[in-house]
Amino acid sequence: MKPKGILTASFRRRPTWVSVLTLGYAGMFEPEVDLDNRPDYVPTPLRRPGETVELACLARSDAAMFGLAIALFPAVGGVLALWLAGYQGYGTLHLWIALILLTSTGAAIYLWNLRRIGALGRGYWAERRVGEYLNRLERDGARVLHYLQGDGFNVDHVVIHRAGVFAIETKAARPRRKGRPAAIRYENDTLTMGGTPMKGDALRQAKGSAEFVGQLLVDVGERPEVQPVLLCPDRFIGGTPRNPGDVWVLNPKAFPKWLRRKPAAMTDEDVSRTFRLLIARQS
Known part of the structure; x- marks a missing residue:
């Protein structure tokens, strides 16, 4: 919107x-909140x-x-x-x-x-x-959480879907002043844009976010595989992850297609329960 x-x-x-x-x-x-008449x-x-x-x-x-x-x-x-x-x-x-x-x-x-x-x-x-x-x-049928607080950091988004749990980080690349935006290349576990290595360590952050979400769920008795994802809006992404568990580096428009490629790992009841557990962790 x-x-x-x-x-x-x-x-x-x-x-x-x-x-x-x-x-x-x-x-x-x-709007002002009436503190005297609000619920307990x-x-x-x-x-x-x-x-x-x-x-x-x-x-x-x-x-x-x-x-x-x-x-x-x-x-x-x-x-x-x-x-x-x-x-x-x-x-x-x-x-x-x-x-x-x-x-x-x-x-x-x-x-x-x-x-x-x-x-x-x-x-x-x-x-x-x-x-x-x-x-x-x-x-x-997915459930989406847009913020999950960690210890000194936060996870940008968490998607719980029948295909699994996905910890998503967002990467905003600096725009070019003229011409078309440079493509992002994902090879050998590194990110380059226009042939130049990108600043920061977005891949490590995405993996850390996935490990954090996975540990939260393990602590409450759940053991789903959490896939790290890095989404870069308005960019063409070249290259694919080589090994299972590698970070998905995608344009947001491509993310639903990758979801559909994965076999179902959770039922709708599992999706709702996992979402409630993460909400309880936030509260």
Whole structure:
């Protein structure tokens, strides 16, 4: 689902720092909760796709605005002081040095956070798009969990299907400014894009997520095989895993086809029970 209303043009193609910063206004319209009349037990709500990265974007945008404020206020004050110095002389050199240093520090904070916001924005929209594709699998009896908290990390998505359990990580590649996006190649347990190794260790993260989900289920008496998956939206993926248990590196549109290739390993009752166990773990 694409955003509606006045922000549509900003969000239409790819995230920019302006579109990410505008997410902060969503919090102004959250409904109030009547704490005095709510039920004694309120279950923890499930997260929507990309919510974790969205919250990180908002926190980073606050830091960027703080840096901008540090840069702007001394600059405005400096202009005013310069105007006054025309009447009182230029003997306060130490004041000018302090203002310049403060302004430079604020600008550095702002630019650093702006760069981080761009990276978080790409991750946010990648998770949103992947989540929307995964939600369609529920028509085929799958259950989808969009966030699973680990010890110092989180699993982006978990899909429980008759074909098995799938721990899914999302990889948002940096877009090209011109031309068609470079394809991602998966060979010899490495990822390359345009012939250049990709930054980060997405394959290791995907395997770690699968091991974490598998251990959670073992702890509650379940022993399904958990398949690690890395989904890269808007990219052509070349190469296939060589060995069983290797990470599937796919475009989200191809993931349902790979599901259909696997023989059924779970019944519908198994799917529902496994989903409830993971939900209980989250709560």
